[in-house]
Structures are given as structure tokens and as C-alpha cells.
Amino acid sequence: MAAPGYLIVEMNIKDMEQYRKYMAEAPAAVKAAGGEYLVRGGRSETLEGDWQPHRVAVLRFPSYETAKSFYDGEQYTKIRKLRAGATDYFNMVLVEGVAAPV
Structure with missing residues (x-):
């Protein structure tokens, strides 16, 4: 079994109205490609280091490719x-x- 591929995104939205246009289309494209959202916004907390992301998204696909x-x-x-x-x-x-163990 192939190892999954993950897209990890950090962003700061400055124009929510414009961003909503993107979000109206992106989920269907992700699903059509076999992907799924694991994280899309939601609360977050920095536990170590100095990374302070405004918003994080994580998507999983069947493989890197x-x-x-x-x-x-x-x-x-x-x-x-x-x-x-x-x-x-x-x-x-x-x-x-x-890759998941067999």
C-alpha cells in the first residue's frame, strides 16, 4: 500500500469574501482527486517553538503522487x-x- 500524501497549509485570510469564492470550489476538487480535509481552520495552540499560524489546513490524498x-x-x-x-x-x-502496515 502506498504512503499517503499530505498537503499542509498555513494562511492568513485578509479578504474573507474573496476567499469564500475559493472555498466554494476547492472541496469538490479535493474530493474528485481522492483527497479529504483532515483540518480546516479550527482552534490551534503553539506548544513549542515560535510558529504562530493564523489558520491551518491539512489534506490527505491516497499518495504523494x-x-x-x-x-x-x-x-x-x-x-x-x-x-x-x-x-x-x-x-x-x-x-x-x-505507509500503513500490512
Whole structure:
């Protein structure tokens, strides 16, 4: 079984009205690509270090390659444009998870 791929995002939304346009489209694209949201906003607390994210999202995909294909795909490329100007910053990393034991 392939290890899952995770997209980890930190952002600061400055224009919620504009960002809502992005959020109206993004979940369907994530689901169509086999992904799911594990974290989308919600409360957070820094337990160690100096990282102070405003908002965090974590998405899981069946594999690293699936997540990368989602990000690079035509559908999400168009959707990303909907959040242009809606955030002060939007940082996203793709990481490979641990393969489940058989």
C-alpha cells in the first residue's frame, strides 16, 4: 500500500469574501482527486517553538503522487486563481506520510 500524501497549509485570510469564492470550489476538487480535509481552520495552540499560524489546513490524498497531480491539475490550477488577493500569505507543503502496515 502506498504512503499517503499530505498537503499542509498555513494562511492568513485578509479578504474573507474573496476567499469564500475559493472555498466554494476547492472541496469538490479535493474530493474528485481522492483527497479529504483532515483540518480546516479550527482552534490551534503553539506548544513549542515560535510558529504562530493564523489558520491551518491539512489534506490527505491516497499518495504523494496523487496530491501532486491534484495541485498541478487543470481544475485546481483554475481554482487557485480564485483566492488571488484574499490572503496575506498562503504557504503549502506536500509531505509523504507513513505507509500503513500490512
